[in-house]
Amino acid sequence: MQDPMPEVRQSSFALLGDLTKACFPHVKPFIGEFMPVLGANLNPEFISVCNNATWAIGELSIKAGEDMKPYVPVVLSRLIVIINRPNTPKTLLENTAITIGRLGLVCPQTVAPMLQQFIRQWCTSLRNIRDNEEKDSSFRGVCEMINLNPNGVVQDFIFFCDAIASWVSPKEDLKEMFFKILHGFKNQVGDENWTRFSDQFPPPLRERLAVQYGV
Numbered sequence: 001m002q003d004p005m006p007e008v009r010q011s012s013f014a015l016l017g018d019l020t021k022a023c024f025p026h027v028k029p030f031i032g033e034f035m036p037v038l039g040a041n042l043n044p045e046f047i048s049v050c051n052n053a054t055w056a057i058g059e060l061s062i063k064a065g066e067d068m069k070p071y072v073p074v075v076l077s078r079l080i081v082i083i084n085r086p087n088t089p090k091t092l093l094e095n096t097a098i099t100i101g102r103l104g105l106v107c108p109q110t111v112a113p114m115l116q117q118f119i120r121q122w123c124t125s126l127r128n129i130r131d132n133e134e135k136d137s138s139f140r141g142v143c144e145m146i147n148l149n150p151n152g153v154v155q156d157f158i159f160f161c162d163a164i165a166s167w168v169s170p171k172e173d174l175k176e177m178f179f180k181i182l183h184g185f186k187n188q189v190g191d192e193n194w195t196r197f198s199d200q201f202p203p204p205l206r207e208r209l210a211v212q213y214g215v
Contacts, residue, residue, distance in 0.1 A: 001037050006046045013038065013052035017059045024063040031064055035071040042078040044085060044092065051092045054079065058099035062137060065106045072103055072110045079103075080114065083121045097125035101138025104145045112145040115152030123159035127166040136174060139163075143177040150184075157185060158200060165208045175212075182215045 001012045016034065020027050027034075038060075041053040057075055061068050082088060083096045100118055104111040122142065129135055146153050146160075153160055164178045186194045198206055198215070209215050 001034070006049045009041060010046075010048045010052050013041065013049065013056045017052065017056035020056065020059040020063055027060070028064065028067075031060060031067065031071070034060070035074055039071070039074040039078060042075060042082065044082050044088060047089055047092060050082070051095055054082070054092065054095045054099050058095070058102045058134070061099065061102040061106050068103065069107045069110055072107050076100070076103060076111060076114065080118050083118050083125065093121070093125040094129055097122045098134045098138040101126075101141035103141065105137055105141030108141065108144040108148055111141075112148040112152065115142075115145050115149050116155070119153050120156040120159050123156065123163040127163045129166075131168050131170070136171065139167075139170075140174060140177065143174075143181060146181055150188075158197075161201065161209060162205055165205050165212075179213050182209065182213050186215050 001009060001016070003009055003012070016027070016038075035057075038053045038057050041049050044050050057079075079096050079100050083093060083100065088096075100111070100122060119142070126135060126138065142160075161182070164182070167175075167178075170178065189197065194215070198209075201209070
């Protein structure tokens with residue numbers, strides 16, 4: 001994992017992610033050693049290394065849960081830089097967004113205060129990927145963070161609406177989270193302001209949210 005050759009590090013981080021998914025109890029005792037190394041490799045100059053390190057952090061988050069809390073400061077600021085960096089490749093953007101959401105799922109109190117720094121790019125990065133478990137866990141994390149820090153999404157709420165609409169068939173409990181956030185926002189601003197706000201939506205988005213979520 002600390003080999004000078006980027007290709008070796010790239011492969012070792014992919015293996016770490018796979019081992020985390022397959023046999024986490026063997027990985028768990030070494031999280032404290034792995035996380036600083038993963039954090040140090042969140043360097044988008046080495047795209048493939050960075051991509052695999054980012055993915056491994058996301059997989060560790062799902063398995064380790066709130067035990068990730070001490071390591072969030074090690075990685076979150078770097079992930080935010082990557083997601084906001086111009087010309088970041090699409091795959092790295094998607095992996096970064098998923099991992100930020102997963103960190104927010106397991107450590108929402110720690111990540112939520114930073115919501116405004118990444119929410120727009122997070123939404124645009126994930127709106128085009130198909131429904132899957134990684135997208136599911138990341139959206140759950142962002143919903144948790146919005147509940148804790150609703151002001152963090154207000155300026156970019158249209159992007160979050162668009163990201164919600166990218167789902168073809170979210171699980172019922174995730175759909176319920178979306179419903180509560182959309183209606184909470186609508187109730188907060190009032191019907192008149194909501195109508196003015198939703199009039200800015202492209203017609204397909206407005207129709208989809210009306211049909212799926214009744215807003």
